[in-house]
Amino acid sequence: MKIIKVKDYEELSKMAADFVRNLLEKKPDACLGLATGSTPLGMYQNLIEMYQKGEVSFKDVRTYNLDEYCGLEKTHPQSYFTYMHEMFFNHIDISENNINLPEGDTANHEEACNSYNELLYNDEIDLQILGIGGNGHIGFNEPGTAFTQETFVVKLAEKTRLDNQRFFNSLAEVPEFAITMGIKNILQAKEILLLASGKGKAEAIKKLVSGEVSVDFPASALKEHANVTVIIDEEAASLL
Ligand code: GLP
Numbered sequence: 001m002k003i004i005k006v007k008d009y010e011e012l013s014k015m016a017a018d019f020v021r022n023l024l025e026k027k028p029d030a031c032l033g034l035a036t037g038s039t040p041l042g043m044y045q046n047l048i049e050m051y052q053k054g055e056v057s058f059k060d061v062r063t064y065n066l067d068e069y070c071g072l073e074k075t076h077p078q079s080y081f082t083y084m085h086e087m088f089f090n091h092i093d094i095s096e097n098n099i100n101l102p103e104g105d106t107a108n109h110e111e112a113c114n115s116y117n118e119l120l121y122n123d124e125i126d127l128q129i130l131g132i133g134g135n136g137h138i139g140f141n142e143p144g145t146a147f148t149q150e151t152f153v154v155k156l157a158e159k160t161r162l163d164n165q166r167f168f169n170s171l172a173e174v175p176e177f178a179i180t181m182g183i184k185n186i187l188q189a190k191e192i193l194l195l196a197s198g199k200g201k202a203e204a205i206k207k208l209v210s211g212e213v214s215v216d217f218p219a220s221a222l223k224e225h226a227n228v229t230v231i232i233d234e235e236a237a238s239l240l
Contacts, residue, residue, distance in 0.1 A: 001228045005237050009197045012233050013042025021056050029060035033128030036080045039195045044088040051092045058094040066139035067180035068104035102179035109153045117151040128189035135159050136217040140180035147221045149182035183221045191227045196236040206239040
């Protein structure tokens with residue numbers, strides 16, 4: 001695991017966007033695994049600006065998102081479908097056909113997991129972008145998730161619902177379940193880039209760097225992957 005420490009969120013976002021741009025220069029039809037949450041927003045913004053300046057194109061790029069809430073309509077303001085379109089896809093030249101997210105708005109979540117898993121089996125993610133939850137979750141793989149887990153329906157940890165409450169009007173509105181790529185799917189990416197910014201992530205980063213590999217801390221699974229880069233800012237690195 002390669003750790004890169006930068007000054008602040010701005011630098012982190014630029015470096016992450018450069019990472020993606022460098023990949024697309026080498027491989028314009030790359031497959032990207034994408035994350036939501038507040039951390040990658042700056043990276044998306046930088047990529048949009050690069051696109052507007054003609055420095056990068058997503059014309060032939062395919063994307064797979066890590067996760068989606070169960071039970072929210074696609075058009076719900078807090079669905080990850082809406083997030084990805086508003087924050088990124090609507091501003092670049094990606095083809096809608098090349099965008100993939102788990103189907104959270106369905107009566108049959110098992111089937112939605114199976115078909116997403118099938119898609120992932122038949123493709124290969126070149127670069128997976130990850131954030132990290134305060135409890136070490138990646139995607140929505142909460143503590144206790146086996147590293148062999150594939151796409152599944154997860155009951156969100158209370159900590160995760162509380163962390164994400166800020167995006168909703170109340171805790172009651174935060175969905176209790178989500179569909180997420182499993183840790184096994186994540187580890188199948190050729191390369192992984194994890195981003196962490198701010199004091200709130202310092203404890204998780206300390207555990208990631210110096211803790212042992214354990215299902216109690218899902219991000220520790222990344223130590224079993226050969227090509228992981230972690231970009232952290234000074235605050236996220238403050239306990240190292
Ligand atoms: C959510 C997402 C994760 C994300 C995490 C951290 O729960 N499912 O993919 O990494 O939150 O979010 P943030 O970047 O807002 O701290």
